[in-house]
Amino acid sequence: MLLIQDVIKRYGALTALNKVSLQVEAGEFFGLLGPNGAGKSTLMSLVSGLRAPxxxxxxxxxxxLNTADAAGRLALGLVPQHIALYQELSPDQNLRIFGQLYGLRGSLLHERVEEALVAVQLTDRRKDQVKHFSGGMQRRLNLAAALLHRPKxxxxxxxxxxxxxxxxxxxxxxLERLNRAGLTIIYSTHYMEEATRLCSRIGVIDHGEILAHGTLDELLTRLPFEDEIRFPANPETAGLAAQLPAHGELATLDGTHRFRPRADYRLSTFFLLAESLGLPARLFTSQRxxxxxxxxxxxxxxxRE
Ligand SMILES: Nc1ncnc2c1ncn2[C@@H]1O[C@H](COP(=O)(O)OP(=O)(O)O)[C@@H](O)[C@H]1O
Ligand SMILES: [Mg+2]
Structure with missing residues (x-):
């Protein structure tokens, strides 16, 4: 559906995007995961046609992509990082203005505004000034505004x-409901929990470059270790801990050992070893x-740094 190839974007001497290539298929919930300054908003602004590469x-x-023509504009909806609403106006008035910008008129406009208010649970506040709304309410309204014209x-x-x-x-x-109904979504975040929960595929971006992309499982198999195991660091487990550095990486923090086995070291071997040392299974928690x-x-x- 969306194909981004070797895109470069500079702001003066700063290269905000350096040869970014990505493909997003119809129906995907694609996550763009990266810290502040990674280039997420820049990429969004290029895809939405606000800036040119x-x-x-x-x-x-x-x-x-040609957002200069109506069809190109109608294909896309953007929920910008910074809230873009008329603060003095109500949700009703805001949505009518955004709807009209997308060419909606008359009963269709009315219908879409009603639907949107229900979908983001703002019907009871529809006549109030937006400037009195919480950040979350404004964000929901901004999302509704981006969807009035039913972008793909x-x-x-x-x-x-x-x-x-x-x-x-x-x-x-x-968003999950919309995606199940067929909407393709690109979602940027610096929260890995959000990308993990929402996204069918994730691109990791840093300093203007896509470092890795794939499903969560595909990304995690790029790590040189699989599950990590935690257990208390105490005299009882000292004998076990002494043997582990040969098989992976052992770190100790706040009275807990964290063991990341090398890819060729089997967890079953680990648990057999623990058992042979008389250590009960309840001491160990494993974590993806x-x-x-x-x-x-x-x-x-x-x-988060
Ligand atoms: N309008 C701009 N002018 C100059 N530099 C910018 C501008 N917008 C973003 N940048 C810089 O480009 C880089 C990427 O920014 P941005 O795309 O906003 O990243 P993110 O959205 O991932 O936080 C940052 O170093 C940022 O300071
Ligand atoms: Mg940003």
């Missing part, structure tokens, strides 16, 4: 920053590695 191509269904591709740029947990859940559930570990592995930094 310095090099490379972006095509939607085989056609060069929705771009959501960090839509949960500054949003209370209740609104965040409402946003997640709404996370995107956080992947980011650390790819960049040497934590995503």
């Amino acid at each position: 310095d090099a490379g191509t972006i095509t939607l269904d085989g056609q060069a 591709l929705l771009l959501c740029d960090e839509p949960t920053v500054g949003v209370d947990p209740q609104s965040r859940n409402a946003i997640f559930e709404y 590695p996370t995107l956080e570990a992947l980011f650390l592995h790819l960049t040497g930094r934590n995503i």
Whole structure:
């Protein structure tokens, strides 16, 4: 559906995107995961046609993206990182204005505004001024505005920053429903939990480059270890701990050992060893590695730094 090839974007001397290539298929919930300054919003602005790339191509269904024509504009919806609403006006008035920008008129406009208010649970506040709304309510309204014209591709740029947990859940559930109904979504975030929960495929971006992309499982298999095992660091487990550095990476923090076995070391071997030392299974918890570990592995930094 969306094909991004060798896209470069510079701001003066700064290269914000350096030869980014990505493909997003129809029906996907694609996550763009990266820390602040990675280039997520820049990429969103190129895909939505707000800015032009310095090099490379972006095509939607085989056609060069052309947001100058009505069809190109109608294909896309953008929920920008910074709320874009008329603060003095009500949800009703905001949605009517956005709907009209997309060419909706009369009873169709009326219908879509009603639907949108229900979908984002703002019917009871429809006549109030937006400036009195919480961040979460504004974000929900901004999302509704991006969907009035029923785009086939929705771009959501960090839509949960500054949003209370209740609104965040409402946003997640709404996006998941839309995606199940066939909407293709590109969702940028610096929260790995969000990418893990929502996205069918994820691209990890840092310093303007896509470092890895794939499903969560595909990404995690790039790590040189599989499950990690935690157990208490105490005299009882000292004999076991002494043997582990030969088979992987052992770290100790706050009275807990964390063991990341090398890919060729089987967990069954580990548990046999523990058993032979008389250590009960309840001492051990195993955990799948996370995107956080992947980011650390790819960049040497934590995503939140
Ligand atoms: N309008 C702009 N002018 C100059 N530099 C910019 C502009 N927008 C973004 N940048 C820089 O480009 C890089 C990528 O920014 P951005 O795309 O906003 O990243 P993200 O959305 O992942 O936080 C950052 O270093 C940022 O400071
Ligand atoms: Mg951004």
